[in-house]
Amino acid sequence: xxxxxxxxxxxxxxxxxxxxxxxxxxxxxxxxxxxxxxxxxxxxxxxxxxxxxxxxxxxxxxxxxxxxxxxxxxxxxxxxxxxxxxxxxxxxxxxxxxxxxxxxxxxxxxxxxxxxxxxxxxxxxxxxxxxxxxxxxxxxxxxxxxxxxxxxxxxxxxxxxxxxxxxxxxxxxxxxxxxxxxxxxxxxxxxxxxxxxxxxxxxxxxxxxxxxxxxxxxxxxxxxxxxxxxxxxxxxxxxxxxxxxxxxxxxxxxxxxxxxxxxxxxxxxxxxxxxxxxxxxxxxxxxxxxxxxxxxxxxxxxxxxxxxxxxxxxxxxxxxxxxxxxxxxxxxxxxxxxxxxxxxxxxxxxxxxxxxxxxxxxxxxxxxxxxxxxxxxxxxxxxxxxxxxxxxxxxxxxxxxxxxx
Amino acid sequence: xxxxxxxxxxxxxxxxxxxxxxxxxxxxxxxxxxxxxxxxxxxxxxxxxxxxxxxxxxxxxxxxxxxxxxxxxxxxxxxxxxxxxxxxxxxxxxxxxxxxxxxxxxxxxxxxxxxxxxxxxxxxxxxxxxxxxxxxxxxxxxxxxxxxxxxxxxxxxxxxxxxxxxxxxxxxxxxxxxxxxxxxxxxxxxxxxxxxxxxxxxx
Numbered sequence: 216x217x218x219x220x221x222x223x224x225x226x227x228x229x230x231x232x233x234x235x236x237x238x239x240x241x242x243x244x245x246x247x248x249x250x251x252x253x254x255x256x257x258x259x260x261x262x263x264x265x266x267x268x269x270x271x272x273x274x275x276x277x278x279x280x281x282x283x284x285x286x287x288x289x290x291x292x293x294x295x296x297x298x299x300x301x302x303x304x305x306x307x308x309x310x311x312x313x314x315x316x317x318x319x320x321x322x323x324x325x326x327x328x329x330x331x332x333x334x335x336x337x338x339x340x341x342x343x344x345x346x347x348x349x350x351x352x353x354x355x356x357x358x359x360x361x362x363x364x365x366x367x368x369x370x371x372x373x374x375x376x377x378x379x380x381x382x383x384x385x386x387x388x389x390x391x392x393x394x395x396x397x398x399x400x401x402x403x404x405x406x407x408x409x410x411x412x413x414x415x416x417x418x419x420x421x422x423x424x425x426x427x428x429x430x431x432x433x434x435x436x437x438x439x440x441x442x443x444x445x446x447x448x449x450x451x452x453x454x455x456x457x458x459x460x461x462x463x464x465x466x467x468x469x470x471x472x473x474x475x476x477x478x479x480x481x482x483x484x485x486x487x488x489x490x491x492x493x494x495x496x497x498x499x500x501x502x503x504x505x506x507x508x509x510x511x512x513x514x515x516x517x518x519x520x521x522x523x524x525x526x527x528x529x530x531x532x533x534x535x536x537x538x539x540x541x542x543x544x545x546x547x548x549x550x551x552x553x554x555x556x557x558x559x560x561x562x563x564x565x566x567x568x569x570x571x572x573x574x575x576x577x578x579x580x581x582x583x584x585x586x587x588x589x590x591x592x593x594x595x596x597x598x599x600x601x602x603x604x605x606x607x608x609x610x611x612x613x614x615x616x617x618x619x620x
Numbered sequence: 621x622x623x624x625x626x627x628x629x630x631x632x633x634x635x636x637x638x639x640x641x642x643x644x645x646x647x648x649x650x651x652x653x654x655x656x657x658x659x660x661x662x663x664x665x666x667x668x669x670x671x672x673x674x675x676x677x678x679x680x681x682x683x684x685x686x687x688x689x690x691x692x693x694x695x696x697x698x699x700x701x702x703x704x705x706x707x708x709x710x711x712x713x714x715x716x717x718x719x720x721x722x723x724x725x726x727x728x729x730x731x732x733x734x735x736x737x738x739x740x741x742x743x744x745x746x747x748x749x750x751x752x753x754x755x756x757x758x759x760x761x762x763x764x765x766x767x768x769x770x771x772x773x774x775x776x777x778x779x780x781x782x783x784x785x786x787x788x789x790x791x792x793x794x795x796x797x798x799x800x801x802x803x804x805x806x807x808x809x810x811x812x813x814x815x816x817x818x819x820x821x822x823x
Contacts, residue, residue, distance in 0.1 A: 431706070443707035444691070449683040453720070456676035460727075478730065482723035490716035491684060493707065503707075 388461060388520040389572065406481050408488035415528025417442060417502035417599070420519065422562050424544040425536040426582035431504045433585075437601055439499030443492055447505025447518075453483050454521035461520075480525030488526075500599075502529075508558055515565040523573065530599065531573075533566035536582040640765045641728075642739045645671070647747045649773035654804045655743065662812040664739040667731045671742045675751040677724055678758035681717045688713050717762045747772060769815075771802045 417434065419442065421427045434442045457480050488494065494501035509515035522529050538559040541547060547555050570577035578598045584591035596605040642664070646655045659666050691708030728737050745752075747770060759766050802811055 435706075441707070444705040446687060446708060446711070449680055449687055452676040452679035452683060456673050456680070459670065459673050459676075479723065479727045482726055483720070486716060486719035486723055490712040490719055493710040493712065 388458070388516045406485040408485040409481065409527050411488065411494055412441075412498050412501040414439075414499045414600070415530065416522075416526040417500050417530045417532065418447070418522050418526075419502070419504040419532045419534055420447075420522075420566070421504070421506050421534035422508050422541070422559060423506045424541050424547055425506065425534050426586065427504050427506055427534055429582070429586065430532070430534055430580075437500075437599070437604055439497075441492075441494045441498050441501050443501075443503040445505060446491055446503045448507060449491060450483075450487060450521070451507065451518060453487075454518050457483065457521050457525070458517040477524070480521060484525040508562060509565065510558075512561075512565055512568075515562075516569070519565075519569050523576065529576065531569070531577045532595070532598075533570055533577065533579045534582060535563050535566060535579060538563070640767060641737060642767050642769055643674075643759065644739055644741045644769045644771055645745050645747070645752065646741065646743045646771040647773060648744050650743075650771045650802075650804050651773070652743045655741065655771050655802075658802070658808060658811045658815070659739050659741060661808055662815050665732050665735050665737045666739045666741050667728050667737045668741045668743060669728075669731075671745045671749065671751070671755075674740075674742060675755050677720060678751070678755045681720055681758055681762070682754060684711060684716050685713050687711065717758070721762050769802065771804075773804045 417440070419427060419430060419434070421430075431442050431444070434440050460479055488501065492501050492503065505518075507518070509518070519531060523531060538556055541559055542552055542555045566579050570579045578595070580591070580595055585595060593602065593605065596602050644655065644659065646652070656666065656668075687705070687708050688711045691705035691711075728740065729735075731737070756768055759768065802815065804811075806814065
């Protein structure tokens with residue numbers, strides 16, 4: 216290979232002078248041809264490189280898609296697993312609800328048996344005492360108080376005339392409230408009245424001459440609280456109508472129960488707040504004080520259950536007072552003393568029964584305690600979630616007592 | 621018989637039930653299956669409620685009115701915050717009555733599976749019940765689209781009521797205008813035809 220160009224150059228130099236010009240021209244053409252060919256190759260090479268790059272990109276894209284597809288499949292599997300878990304959770308919740316209702320039923324059956332024994336006089340038992348509202352020795356020994364036996368149940372409980380406790384439908388209210396704990400809440404747009412107080416509702420249930428006005432004043436001194444007067448009387452017959460749907464609902468399935476009770480209750484409660492309570496704007500807590508004396512436990516439970524379930528985050532304060540003192544006061548003093556004491560003792564038992572069943576949002580308090588003990592007042596404010604208020608502002612009752620001193 | 625008044629039309633728009641509705645108060649003397657069959661035969665969507673249920677709504681409205689009046693006597697415009705009736709002066713009685721009715725209507729709609737109920741049936745009522753006067757008065761005052769029918773038995777086809785009893789009081793309160801008397805002495809066709817004609821004339 217290396218000898219040929221050398222030989223060609225030798226021929227050029229040894230007497231082939233005539234053909235030198237055409238050879239140069241041929242060389243130029245050849246060079247041009249070669250250059251063109253090289254250029255063509257170069258262009259082809261560049262185009263191939265570009266195509267190669269495109270193919271590489273496509274390959275990378277395909278690999279990416281494959282990875283995404285794999286990830287998608289994994290995601291789908293994860294979603295399927297989550298859905299399965301949710302289904303299991305729903306099943307567990309359903310079982311839990313059934314268990315709660317069954318537990319409530321069993322507890323109530325047990326209570327019924329005990330009451331039945333008591334009515335026959337074979338067993339004596341004390342009413343459960345609410346240790347949270349323990350008094351501080353302000354009660355005479357013969358008056359029922361949370362720390363003391365409230366008398367024998369057969370003496371204390373007033374049954375609906377001619378009926379047993381089961382027939383008096385308290386069981387239905389209890390079951391309904393147990394189910395309510397896992398049910399929905401009223402939606403704000405549909406029930407604007409119920410959404411107006413930012414912290415919910417507070418209802419004071421008591422009897423006349425129990426110091427309820429003092430309590431109302433004390434509560435209304437808390438900034439953002441609006442506790443109205445004796446407006447609860449208007450709710451009693453409506454709560455009775457609602458109660459009828461509860462009883463009907465218990466005979467049917469859960470959906471019927473919710474449809475019948477919850478919506479009707481919320482509608483009525485919303486109307487009651489908007490048109491009867493009429494709380495001022497920017498209120499934290501709204502409610503009323505009621506001193507209706509209930510003749511039987513069914514009537515009381517109906518009212519308390521309606522308030523507890525139909526008003527969002529409703530708290531119930533049961534205000535009690537030394538029965539003997541109440542019996543000597545106001546219109547009570549003109550009625551037969553034994554009958555008055557029986558009525559008051561019944562009410563105290565009703566209050567304790569309900570607050571023991573639902574201690575999260577119910578509290579039994581005693582006028583005799585909170586007017587004399589800072590600790591008792593603290594308990595009320597803690598129950599209301601307003602302990603800070605009491606620290607920041609001077610205790611209203613202590614201030615009043617100081618003023619008297 | 622009276623036609624649908626302007627007030628009725630306004631109230632129809634206020635409430636949820638846009639069509640007139642029939643309240644049938646059926647006496648204990650009427651065979652419950654007969655009245656139920658008659659109403660269904662007449663093409664009604666019937667929702668059955670107890671008289672107690674209805675009367676409790678009426679009583680709730682009456683109590684609010686009473687509380688408001690009592691409060692105005694006590695407070696006398698002083699508005700003393702610590703008073704027993706604190707806040708009762710602000711009660712919106714008319715609005716409460718109307719909204720209470722709307723809550724009741726919602727209940728009826730749910731009971732009728734969201735269909736427009738055409739008839740509320742109160743079976744097994746005693747037509748001597750004193751509460752009936754208050755109930756019908758409340759309904760007429762608040763719910764102009766309702767038409768009240770009393771179903772009685774054993775009084776013959778005309779069923780003319782005794783004007784001296786509770787029904788007589790109701791009739792007087794309603795100015796003899798919009799009640800009709802069915803008896804289970806009628807045949808099914810007679811009763812439904814009578815009801816249909818009456819509704820046609822009334823509306």
